Amino acid sequence: MTKTWNIYLSGEIHTDWREQIISGASDRGLPVIFSSPVTHHESSDDCGVAILGAEPDKFWHDHKGAQVNAIRTRTLIGQSDIVVVRFGEKYKQWNAAFDAGFASALNKPVIVMHGPDHQHALKEVDAAALAVTQTPLQVVDILDYVIKGNLAGYTQ
Amino acid sequence: MTKTWNIYLSGEIHTDWREQIISGASDRGLPVIFSSPVTHHESSDDCGVAILGAEPDKFWHDHKGAQVNAIRTRTLIGQSDIVVVRFGEKYKQWNAAFDAGFASALNKPVIVMHGPDHQHALKEVDAAALAVTQTPLQVVDILDYVIKGNLAGYTQ
Amino acid sequence: MTKTWNIYLSGEIHTDWREQIISGASDRGLPVIFSSPVTHHESSDDCGVAILGAEPDKFWHDHKGAQVNAIRTRTLIGQSDIVVVRFGEKYKQWNAAFDAGFASALNKPVIVMHGPDHQHALKEVDAAALAVTQTPLQVVDILDYVIKGNLAGYTQ
Amino acid sequence: MTKTWNIYLSGEIHTDWREQIISGASDRGLPVIFSSPVTHHESSDDCGVAILGAEPDKFWHDHKGAQVNAIRTRTLIGQSDIVVVRFGEKYKQWNAAFDAGFASALNKPVIVMHGPDHQHALKEVDAAALAVTQTPLQVVDILDYVIKGNLAGYTQ
């Protein structure tokens, strides 16, 4: 029975990069289980108050929600084999950088994904990663190589 | 194969809060395994002397039992993904607070459950938790959200 | 240069047990540094809002304060050699039990101090301790023995 | 001999917030040693190539520099008692969020500082902190309280 790899997909939630990686890995038959934060934006923002009671102060509204989300995210990052962190074109995305730092301190191999525009601003994050990618396909290629040893043009 | 979450249910043993959480989680189809201390009060008090021999001094009677119980509780807390700690209306319940501290030092996400009367006295415990609840239903809702991303009114 | 021992004194803040231990240790010439939570009750309750801004909701008032106090207490417990936890006659004192659990999970030797009335209720905490005492003098005697090997009636 | 606290000051480098905290702590006579990343912007960007040789590709220019800086930053964060992370008004500041995540995973108490505009975007970072501040004076007040137990209006 071969090892199943746990891959945590952190970061940007407005494009379909997760789906591309998941379907790409499925097409290659990789033994992987993907996990991620809750990517439903409104749920993620409101989960704390929806379950635990409303807060008039937005700070505590956010605090409650972020802590409930942390139950999921810290657990899954802590149990993953590889953490992929994508930075999209927009927004601050500090939670993505936070996850990258968190994963690094736990010695998880980190794969970063972002466009060339963010290169300088992300240099500390990139320097802590074992691979810096731009596309979901590159992540799939890395997983295929790391897990099964496949490399197009070499091993087939 | 999705991850199975191990949930430890610590604390008060005189109401049916554990059963409510367990049946609630079952109704939602959550992939969870619950564990808990031995909740049979007399067994828990007497297990040490019943198995290892009677003690005339109540201190050692208690000591033997508490150490045998610790074989179970520390192992299960140490292997859990989430620790839920409930403080009931009555009794000192120092073992519940001990478990909360123990789980915190192990970086386990802690969910606390207690009524509003205990809020001030439990402020240090609450401050170490990622969620402070009052009812079993809230715990089930958190598990449903954390594990499956479900949030009533949002994702359905 | 002999080792200096760091001793954290957790728990009850309404009697002078800390002062008794500190002066007892000083009389014996023990190389110890004592630390403790902030024991000024009102400061401890209000530090969060006094520094970071008022909260209309008592829960967040308490939360802010407890988290600021945790910066101190978790750091000092984590760096101590021995943790002494005293349970007084009154109040819930869940923070004391929390500290005992926290220290136990960090493998700190724990010395508990409490009167005989609390014996049964504290059995789990006692079972995790390496010594269960009733008086400050006993704690001083333990420190004197553990650190310098002194035992009245034996080594003098 | 009282404990000396090591405080790491991470984040924004374009205002004098570090100097304000350092001088404030000095005025209070706090036993602290502050450390920080190299805050000279050009040095920080170019240290890799200046010492180890030029790189025609900006990515590797940045990579070399970020890794040399990491020798300093990860070591100092790893040895600090408290990590303060400030997010300024401008720029992405992903390294600040990375440091906050890194420190959190190492169980370092984190104090965050930022203006109200960033509250929602920083909710995950704030939720991992033990204090969320807006001004250097608040950080000094926290250090004064945490280290010496001083709280203006209470203990003087």
Added chain:
Amino acid sequence: MTKTWNIYLSGEIHTDWREQIISGASDRGLPVIFSSPVTHHESSDDCGVAILGAEPDKFWHDHKGAQVNAIRTRTLIGQSDIVVVRFGEKYKQWNAAFDAGFASALNKPVIVMHGPDHQHALKEVDAAALAVTQTPLQVVDILDYVIKGNLAGYTQ
């Protein structure tokens, strides 16, 4: 799916105490996997030289064997939930005490088994254990209680 408990049985190899525990646990239907050192005495002594080549010096003969055995024993102890250590009537059995110390430092719950004659000599080992037993039946009773909550005379 309930948890399967891994129980390591260390120590004396000249009586059938392991078989008694294993069959007792089987009779109770406990979800346990037992492991142990290689208990075939001659194999255990000679495994090093039999596989890796003879040694004229008995010290290196023993050294090679003990290191090969350590591959097994340290791995299994490190992955066990509970470590049972039995001291028999005869021999030095320093390896049993070594295993008890090794397991203690790894925070494994230790159950010791020995006759009353060894009580004083084993006081440090006993003091590090969570249960001190005399018979295999007591170990089975503890496992039954710890794993399933069964306690004869109480829960049936």
Added chain:
Amino acid sequence: MTKTWNIYLSGEIHTDWREQIISGASDRGLPVIFSSPVTHHESSDDCGVAILGAEPDKFWHDHKGAQVNAIRTRTLIGQSDIVVVRFGEKYKQWNAAFDAGFASALNKPVIVMHGPDHQHALKEVDAAALAVTQTPLQVVDILDYVIKGNLAGYTQ
């Protein structure tokens, strides 16, 4: 259900020593899962640039590839029960020695394999190992003994 042992096979990639161990273990019916670095030489050298883009500078070509390989190797070493490291007749094989050091610091039992010519040069590596072998058969014999307790001439 008996434990499955994870065995990582590090080092030389130009002879069939891995296949010999794998088929030997299979013949014995050992419950083992073997893992290894990618042993396709060209893939291993080029995986970084093939997936992430070409580099004109050979140093960064190598760097990218080595970091992608590290995602695989550090993960598998970190999750293995035993690490076998073989040094062949030729080449520097510093990666093999690196893996041995890495595994040692993680407390993994290390089995080294090399010919007698390398004995003095490998003395530090050998001294950190629990067995020093010369042939794949010896490794299979050790696994058979460690996992099943089989030792030819003794237990059959």
Added chain:
Amino acid sequence: MTKTWNIYLSGEIHTDWREQIISGASDRGLPVIFSSPVTHHESSDDCGVAILGAEPDKFWHDHKGAQVNAIRTRTLIGQSDIVVVRFGEKYKQWNAAFDAGFASALNKPVIVMHGPDHQHALKEVDAAALAVTQTPLQVVDILDYVIKGNLAGYTQ
């Protein structure tokens, strides 16, 4: 300022081997701090009951004492750089073997000292050590070499 080495001297308490090592190290001017268990036999046996109250049952008499001693021994072993464990000619000395196992699991370098008669019985302990000595002078020679690089006949 050169490093001061902390050396814990565990085991036999009936001969002057500790004094020989301490004076030998002093003669060589080694920067070392030695620590040890309390070696006053009666104090060590009775410290628990002398401080915490008498016990009619010898088991609890021993238990109390052993736990008080553990406050000292586990702390000092945990903070030492090197652990020396001596097995004398007589007695069971299971606490010495326990300490060796405890130190090994903490990755402390262990130096064992014993006569040739105990070689076979101590093979597991010896196999976990980095040096097996017979005399205090050999321990001093090792410390002199390890700390200062001195080796008689070579470096002078």
Added chain:
Amino acid sequence: MTKTWNIYLSGEIHTDWREQIISGASDRGLPVIFSSPVTHHESSDDCGVAILGAEPDKFWHDHKGAQVNAIRTRTLIGQSDIVVVRFGEKYKQWNAAFDAGFASALNKPVIVMHGPDHQHALKEVDAAALAVTQTPLQVVDILDYVIKGNLAGYTQ
């Protein structure tokens, strides 16, 4: 009082690279303590047998010496802030690569030093380092920058 940095200098022992780094750091007034393996070649080879008794078999001669050296090297690497590993022109130097792997697994920042000829063979080691240098002066420049923030041409 500023932090003193502990720098371990591992690897090649036939040139004066250590002296160059040490004197360079001294010229810059850096608060550093350097440590290293014993660099006296014959002592390092013979320390085991010289202290613990001769061995007719060269393997055990080497084994004894390598284990005594490990008392020093593993302790000092484990307590260092930065590990510098130099690979010289000649010899296998597997111990240097072993140290690099050992330090990496302990999360120590590693600085590698070697000539361009070794680049491909050392790619895995380089990929685990935070800086790859060729000269002692570069190491001194890195230490000066990392510790004091000095960078020639920028900060003066």
